[in-house]
Amino acid sequence: MKSPAEQLQALTRGTARVLSETELLRKLERGTPLRAKLGVDPTSPDLHLGHSVVLEKLRQFQELGHQAVLIIGDFTAQIGDPTGRSKTRPPLSREEILANARTYTDQAFRILDRARTEVVFNGDWFNKMSFTEVIQLNARVTMQQMLQREDFKNRIANDQEVRLHEIQYPIVQGWDSVVVRADVELGGTDQLFNILVGRDLQKTEGMEPQVVMCLPILEGLDGVQKMSKSLHNYVGISEAPGEMFGKLMSISDELMARYSVLLLGEEIDPSLHPMESKKRLAAALVTRYHSATAAEAARENWEALFSRKDLAAVDLPVFAVGDRRDLLGVVAAAYETIFSETKSGSEVRRLILQGSVQLDGTKLTDPKSEPIWSTGCVLKLDKKRSVRIA
RNA sequence: GGGUAGAUUCCAGAGCGGUCAAAUGGGGCAGACUGUAAAUCUGCUGGCAAUGCCUUCGAAGGUUCGAAUCCUUCUCUACCCA
Numbered sequence: 001m002k003s004p005a006e007q008l009q010a011l012t013r014g015t016a017r018v019l020s021e022t023e024l025l026r027k028l029e030r031g032t033p034l035r036a037k038l039g040v041d042p043t044s045p046d047l048h049l050g051h052s053v054v055l056e057k058l059r060q061f062q063e064l065g066h067q068a069v070l071i072i073g074d075f076t077a078q079i080g081d082p083t084g085r086s087k088t089r090p091p092l093s094r095e096e097i098l099a100n101a102r103t104y105t106d107q108a109f110r111i112l113d114r115a116r117t118e119v120v121f122n123g124d125w126f127n128k129m130s131f132t133e134v135i136q137l138n139a140r141v142t143m144q145q146m147l148q149r150e151d152f153k154n155r156i157a158n159d160q161e162v163r164l165h166e167i168q169y170p171i172v173q174g175w176d177s178v179v180v181r182a183d184v185e186l187g188g189t190d191q192l193f194n195i196l197v198g199r200d201l202q203k204t205e206g207m208e209p210q211v212v213m214c215l216p217i218l219e220g221l222d223g224v225q226k227m228s229k230s231l232h233n234y235v236g237i238s239e240a241p242g243e244m245f246g247k248l249m250s251i252s253d254e255l256m257a258r259y260s261v262l263l264l265g266e267e268i269d270p271s272l273h274p275m276e277s278k279k280r281l282a283a284a285l286v287t288r289y290h291s292a293t294a295a296e297a298a299r300e301n302w303e304a305l306f307s308r309k310d311l312a313a314v315d316l317p318v319f320a321v322g323d324r325r326d327l328l329g330v331v332a333a334a335y336e337t338i339f340s341e342t343k344s345g346s347e348v349r350r351l352i353l354q355g356s357v358q359l360d361g362t363k364l365t366d367p368k369s370e371p372i373w374s375t376g377c378v379l380k381l382d383k384k385r386s387v388r389i390a
Numbered sequence: 391g392g393g394u395a396g397a398u399u400c401c402a403g404a405g406c407g408g409u410c411a412a413a414u415g416g417g418g419c420a421g422a423c424u425g426u427a428a429a430u431c432u433g434c435u436g437g438c439a440a441u442g443c444c445u446u447c448g449a450a451g452g453u454u455c456g457a458a459u460c461c462u463u464c465u466c467u468a469c470c471c472a
Contacts, residue, residue, distance in 0.1 A: 159468050222417095232418095250426050275425045306426055347419085350434060354420040382419080384426060 004028035007064050011213075014057070014265055016189045019196075019212040027183050027211065036061040037182035037210070039071040039122070039173055040108075042100035047107040048234035049285070050218040050227030053262055054186050055111040057215055061184070062116040069180050070108065072101045075123040076172060107238055110289065118180075125179050126172065140204055141171055141197065149193045174198035177210050184211040190226075218262055221247060223255040241286045242315070245298035246384060248282035249306075256281055305386070311360065311378040320390035321373045328367040331357055334379060334387050356382045 002010070008025050012018050027034055038058050040051075047055075058068050074097045105119060129137075146167045147153060155162050170193060177185055177198030185195045192214050199209035217226045220233025227234045235247045251259065253274050260268050260281050268277045279299055286295035297315075305314045317338045321330055332348045335341045343351075351357060352367045358380040359371055373389050380386040 161467065246426075252427055253425095254428085256427080273425080274427070278425085278427075302426085344437065346437065346440090347435090349440090351420065354434065355422095356420050383421095 002064060004031075010064070011057075011060060014053075014215070014262065015213055016216045017192065017212070017214040023209075024184065024211045024213075027208075034061065034066045034183040035069050035181060036066055037069045037071060037177060037180055037185045038187070039073055039176055039185075040104060041073040041077050042097050042104050043077055044229045045100040045103040045107075046229055046234075046236045047104065047238070048227055048229065048236045049259075049263060050220070050234065051108075052111060052237055053218050054188065054215045055108060056263075057213070058186055059112050062113045066116075068112060068117040069182065070105070070112070070117055070119045071176050071180065072104070072119065072121045073173075074098075074101060074121045075126040076169065078123070110237060120180060122172070122176050122179075126175075137171060137175060138168070140201060143167075145197075145200075146170065170194045170197040171201075174201040178202050178205050178207065181207065182210045183208075184213055186213050186215065188217045188226075189214045190217060216262055219255060219258065221251055221255075223252050235285075237289050241290045241294040241298040242301060244286050244289070245282045245295070245302055248285060249278055249302060250384070251278070253278075309361070311386075312376075314378070314386075316378065316386055316388040318390045319379070319387040325370050325373065326367070327352060327357065327364055327369050327371060330373070330379070331381060334381060338387050339381075339385060351382060356380075 004025055007028050008021060011024070012021060018024060036058055038054060058070075062068050077097050077100075078094070101121070109117070147156070149170065152162050152167070173194045174197035176182075177195075178201050182198065182202075185191075185198055187195055192212065195210070195212045195214070199212065202209045219225065220227035220231055221235070222231075222233045225231050225233060235244055239247075248259070256274070256278050257268050260266050260277075264281065264284055268281075272280075279302075283295040283299050286298050301315050304310045305316075319334045319338050322333055324330065324333065328345065328348055331352065332343055332345065335343050335348070349367045353365060355363050355365055357364050360377045361380075364371060375389060377389050378386050379389060
């Protein structure tokens with residue numbers, strides 16, 4: 001068992017903000033396992049590297065002998081959170097939520113220790129609340145406090161709507177902390193405000209307030225916006241090794257440095273060629289979520305395809321040409337069946353005309369042509385994706 | 391409840407009776423160059439059986455040879471007053 005001071009040092013590493021380290025140290029000195037809370041909304045079932053930052057930290061708590069409390073926000077998901085400005089997210093059905101929660105935990109346990117994780121649904125307490133209790137809960141917080149929040153403030157400044165239930169979110173999340181008696185709450189830096197509300201509510205309940213631990217937000221593959229499924233800039237933790245490796249190879253050097261620090265806790269070795277560093281980063285992450293063997297294979301395959309352009313040696317998804325044998329039809333079908341991307345005819349036509357499509361290294365630019373689809377040849381769809389003809 | 395402004399393609403935002411699938415910017419995609427990097431340059435960015443046709447400008451009606459543009463009603467949003 002590590003000393004409280006050692007634990008503090010380990011736990012605060014890689015965090016963006018801890019309020020406060022002194023409080024955390026005091027809690028650690030009690031010697032009893034801390035209850036570390038993480039709340040998640042079961043809205044999108046795919047966990048990605050962005051989620052992994054905070055989950056890894058939670059696992060670290062577990063490794064030090066503390067208790068992880070994973071709150072599934074089934075209640076909040078049922079209301080539907082219209083955060084993205086004007087777009088209202090359709091509320092999820094009970095079944096969808098439960099299914100999402102399941103896929104979520106299945107994936108989360110690739111990182112977390114199942115034995116040391118308490119999974120609870122916040123609907124268990126919120127669905128039982130009477131309206132009187134809801135009003136009383138609201139009475140604990142002032143409007144002014146809620147309007148402190150950055151995104152509310154911004155939206156008001158920009159004459160955009162803010163719905164009343166959105167203002168309830170921090171309160172609801174904060175109350176979770178009271179119910180589960182959290183000692184520490186983890187979250188991204190964007191969660192700072194919500195976690196602070198939890199502190200306030202705990203204080204009014206006469207509890208010792210939770211420590212706020214914010215982790216940096218991981219940028220997506222574009223390097224600008226935060227990683228999220230809806231922005232299509234994410235790397236899922238259950239993606240295939242090859243996919244994962246390839247996606248990581250497409251990031252910029254600046255982003256690579258950031259990923260390395262946030263995901264591996266290591267600085268980039270400046271003596272290496274940036275591409276080599278990137279390969280190592282990609283391999284390390286594939287190893288983490290798959291295996292060292294898979295990482296080695298992914299690297300080898302990637303090098304064959306993109307460095308040596310040795311098409312024969314590459315392992316590619318196999319696509320069987322169907323009834324339509326014209327270029328446009330085949331390309332569209334390949335996108336559809338192999339990558340589950342439905343592209344309109346116009347879009348595929350554009351790709352072809354612009355020279356994106358190649359067959360065994362030769363550009364094909366006539367959408368209506370019917371090339372010879374011999375078994376084993378490689379059809380390149382775009383910069384990053386190719387298939388082998390069956 | 392009263393008043394004012396507004397709702398345009400992924401986003402922001404022009405357009406205010408025909409020359410509008412709709413300027414411009416952002417984003418995205420593709421090509422060249424590269425290290426599937428960055429930067430830069432170029433092109434594309436509603437759909438289709440595609441030198442043409444079809445459907446889009448909050449919704450439904452209407453005026454007109456012709457509507458994103460004019461009229462009516464409705465829905466929604468913000469701001470001011472209560």
